[in-house]
Amino acid sequence: MNIGIVTTWFERGAAYVSKQLMDTIEKGGDKVFIYARGGEGTGKGDSKWDKDYVTWGEELWLPTVATPIAKKDFLEWIENTKIDIIIFNEQHWLEPLLWCKELGVKTVAYVDYYKETTIDFFEIYDYLICNTKRHYDTFSWHPGARFIPWGTDTSVFIRSAIPSSNSFFHSSGMAPVRKGTDLLIKAYWKSKRKWKLIIHSQLPLDLIGNNDLSSIINELINEGKLEIIVKSVPAPGLYHLGTAYVYPSRLDGIGLTVAEAMACGLIPVVTDNPPMNEFSPDNYKFNIPVKKYYSRADGYYWPVSEVDVDDLTKILDEVSSLSEDEVSFLQDEAYDFAKNRLSWEKNSVKLLELIDEARNNRVLSPVNKTLSNSIIKFSRFGLNRYNNIIIQYNFILRPLFKLFKGK
Structure with a gap:
């Protein structure tokens, strides 16, 4: 099975989370493809992060949207890699979930960011990875919520020589x-x-x-x-x-x-x-x-x-x-x-159990039209209503924004 992870992908904690998810899934025998979202930074050109399984997403500048994704570029990645399941790591903007629903691609949220006004929107996901007790308590109403306690790679983070001074x-x-x-x-x-x-x-x-x-x-x-x-x-x-x-x-x-x-x-x-x-x-x-x-x-x-x-x-x-x-x-x-x-070696067993459950569950949760409309309405509220225009002229606006930021 081909599994995609949509994530930040450079020297940052969130990327290491995605890397641990990837390593675990691959040990279970499935293939993983990374879609590196534009935004905070990029590992492009860095031999540690720039691998053949990584697709560097089109850099999309939307001033009022965190974690933006260019639709055409994203859908081409799904088609080219023949993705079955996508794990979204810290995805704030939820319209891409609707695109996945249209394609019949199962979706999993690595839960991190949510507001009181967006909690109900997580119903659009098929499964939720809740890495802390309080995340799980918040989303325990979701039939696909799973408490998978986080852990670290204890083969990488190890005790070393005691410092000469405290x-x-x-x-x-x-x-x-x-x-x-x-x-x-x-x-x-x-x-x-x-x-x-x-x-x-x-x-x-x-x-x-x-x-x-x-x-x-x-x-x-x-x-x-x-x-x-x-x-x-x-x-x-x-x-x-x-x-x-x-x-x-x-x-x-x-x-x-x-x-x-x-x-x-x-x-x-x-x-x-x-x-x-x-x-x-x-x-x-x-x-x-x-x-x-x-x-x-x-x-x-x-x-x-x-x-x-x-x-x-x-x-x-x-x-x-x-x-x-x-x-x-x-x-x-x-x-x-x-x-x-x-x-993580011990705690990640529950992740493989979730992947197996998703693999064997061929019936996606039905698309809730009311929920879909609510997500679209929320995503395009206020200044967000101009995002389609900004996307259309992004090839002009993005360089200007970079120039303004001094990048």
């Missing part, structure tokens, strides 16, 4: 504000700073846009207490630099880096809210209390959870005051938890 490690990726990098820097600045803080980011931290934070960063760097590494690093990343992984994330769909860090033997210090704390051992004492909740501007279903900086400062001091024996015990505990509960 340090806190934090990965801010491409979203430092969402991942609470600013909160961590403030908390660390107020702490006793017994351990060094190392931050790995794929973007310059001056993008946080806070003058007070910039002065704190400069002060800590000058003291030799803070190291910021700005570059993309392939798996297993830079976890080997840390003793404890501090992740005061405001919001996550899965919290992928927590599982990776624990598999590398780092002590987790994470926001005490799902899904981040779903990776913590039971009754874990270093989860960071949440100070306040508030809605995100784009209307994402789950609220932002912002930790208390003072509580984080206390936890940093408590962790850095541990004896070497206590540090070693907690690292062993994190590593064992990851090996037993967060191993």
